[in-house]
Amino acid sequence: MSTPKPRMNFWQILNMNVGFFGIQFSFGLQQSNMSPIYKYLGAHDSTLPYLWLAGPITGLLVQPLIGAMSDRTDSRWGRRTPYFLIGALICSVCLLAMPFSPTLWVAASLLWILDAGNNVTMEPYRAFVSDRLDSSQHAAGFLTQSAFTGLSQTLAYLTPSLLVIFGLSMASTNADGIPYAVVTAFVIGAFFSITSIVWSVWTTPELPLSESERLRMRAIPRSAAATLREIVAAIRDMPTTMRQLAVMMLFQWYAMFCYWQYITLSLAHTLYGSTVATTAGFGEAVLITGRIGGFYNAIAFIAAIAMMPLARRISPQRLHAFCLVLGGIGLLGLPLIHNPWLLLLPMLGLGLSWASMMGNPYAMLAGSIPPERAGVYMGIFNGFIVLPMLLESLTIPWLYRPVLGDNPENVIRLGGLCLLIAAGLVLRVRQAKPAASPVDA
Numbered sequence: 001m002s003t004p005k006p007r008m009n010f011w012q013i014l015n016m017n018v019g020f021f022g023i024q025f026s027f028g029l030q031q032s033n034m035s036p037i038y039k040y041l042g043a044h045d046s047t048l049p050y051l052w053l054a055g056p057i058t059g060l061l062v063q064p065l066i067g068a069m070s071d072r073t074d075s076r077w078g079r080r081t082p083y084f085l086i087g088a089l090i091c092s093v094c095l096l097a098m099p100f101s102p103t104l105w106v107a108a109s110l111l112w113i114l115d116a117g118n119n120v121t122m123e124p125y126r127a128f129v130s131d132r133l134d135s136s137q138h139a140a141g142f143l144t145q146s147a148f149t150g151l152s153q154t155l156a157y158l159t160p161s162l163l164v165i166f167g168l169s170m171a172s173t174n175a176d177g178i179p180y181a182v183v184t185a186f187v188i189g190a191f192f193s194i195t196s197i198v199w200s201v202w203t204t205p206e207l208p209l210s211e212s213e214r215l216r217m218r219a220i221p222r223s224a225a226a227t228l229r230e231i232v233a234a235i236r237d238m239p240t241t242m243r244q245l246a247v248m249m250l251f252q253w254y255a256m257f258c259y260w261q262y263i264t265l266s267l268a269h270t271l272y273g274s275t276v277a278t279t280a281g282f283g284e285a286v287l288i289t290g291r292i293g294g295f296y297n298a299i300a301f302i303a304a305i306a307m308m309p310l311a312r313r314i315s316p317q318r319l320h321a322f323c324l325v326l327g328g329i330g331l332l333g334l335p336l337i338h339n340p341w342l343l344l345l346p347m348l349g350l351g352l353s354w355a356s357m358m359g360n361p362y363a364m365l366a367g368s369i370p371p372e373r374a375g376v377y378m379g380i381f382n383g384f385i386v387l388p389m390l391l392e393s394l395t396i397p398w399l400y401r402p403v404l405g406d407n408p409e410n411v412i413r414l415g416g417l418c419l420l421i422a423a424g425l426v427l428r429v430r431q432a433k434p435a436a437s438p439v440d441a
Contacts, residue, residue: 022197024149026118041101067376087118098114102176131207157290234377255422303351
């Protein structure tokens with residue numbers, strides 16, 4: 001953008017990213033509760049990835065499209081703000097409805113809409129950091145988002161356990177067999193989804209566009225065909241740094257989807273010998289998933305703050321590789337642990353990996369893309385998150401019995417191996433300066 005970007009202090013950067021708290025609280029609820037909800041509604045272990053397809057497919061379709069549209073938006077509310085608010089409203093409605101799903105197809109359909117709402121909000125929010133901050137503050141901006149990811153997902157994972165402490169029982173369920181502790185957690189998530197976005201919009205207005213920028217945007221065709229052509233052109237002109245990051249992202253996000261889909265089943269199998277949803281052990285595994293998930297996200301929150309000065313002193317590639325190695329070792333060792341408290345040890349490594357994933361790749365990317373295409377490139381970049389998730393959802397059901405031995409623990413081990421491969425690949429990434437390029441009509 002041609003408008004000068006004043007430097008922001010720590011509290012201003014914090015305020016602008018509060019909205020990320022609500023977005024990631026929603027994702028935390030999905031990660032820790034969707035597989036149990038599907039199991040409560042009768043899903044089989046091997047079919048769980050198919051029911052998770054909503055996230056990858058909606059992300060693949062929505063993120064580049066919304067990113068390109070926000071690049072071309074000039075409204076009284078700004079370029080990105082309308083998308084924040086619309087997406088947050090959709091998320092809140094779906095979070096309220098999700099735990100009342102009477103059947104598998106209703107829950108899966110709501111997940112499609114919920115993920116679409118999250119994606120409508122997410123990519124303009126990523127681009128907002130590039131819009132609002134000078135390049136020297138990009139790492140601080142994205143690592144602040146990473147910190148909010150850790151904080152919000154810590155609370156999202158722990159909410160059912162906290163509600164049980166306050167008197168709710170996992171044995172007390174609604175008519176569809178979903179515990180009231182899970183129902184209440186989703187209601188809380190709906191509240192955070194909209195209120196946190198409103199806070200950021202209120203405290204951090206977008207920078208005004210210069211007249212030359214407005215004239216340039218008005219000259220760009222805004223039809224659907226023009227938007228699709230812009231996405232294709234951006235893919236064609238993709239910077240080398242972004243292409244190299246894409247290969248690494250394939251493995252790190254395949255690993256995380258393995259973890260989110262099968263961690264509860266893996267714990268139930270390791271600690272209680274069964275993945276049957278009606279057993280007491282499965283309900284306890286749901287709570288343990290929340291506790292260790294809350295722990296690794298708390299580690300991510302602290303680590304993201306600590307990484308801000310580190311990112312200025314050492315290369316983000318080396319920092320990210322180190323964190324991925326620790327996460328990979330943690331997932332490989334997790335199925336060997338039979339004491340619930342010792343499960344916190346591998347979560348240390350996963351927490352460091354998670355903090356780095358949500359900040360360092362975006363910091364590496366932001367300096368290599370032209371500012372006028374920030375929205376579309378952030379959308380395409382997140383396609384490199386959802387494509388591995390889509391691949392995982394399509395391949396794990398085929399691998400589950402013949403290769404992985406019908407054992408959820410082996411899915412977690414596969415995730416650990418993928419993180420180690422990603423660590424090696426990120427060291428090949430070389431950052432380049434952005435070349436300003438015209439937007440193709």
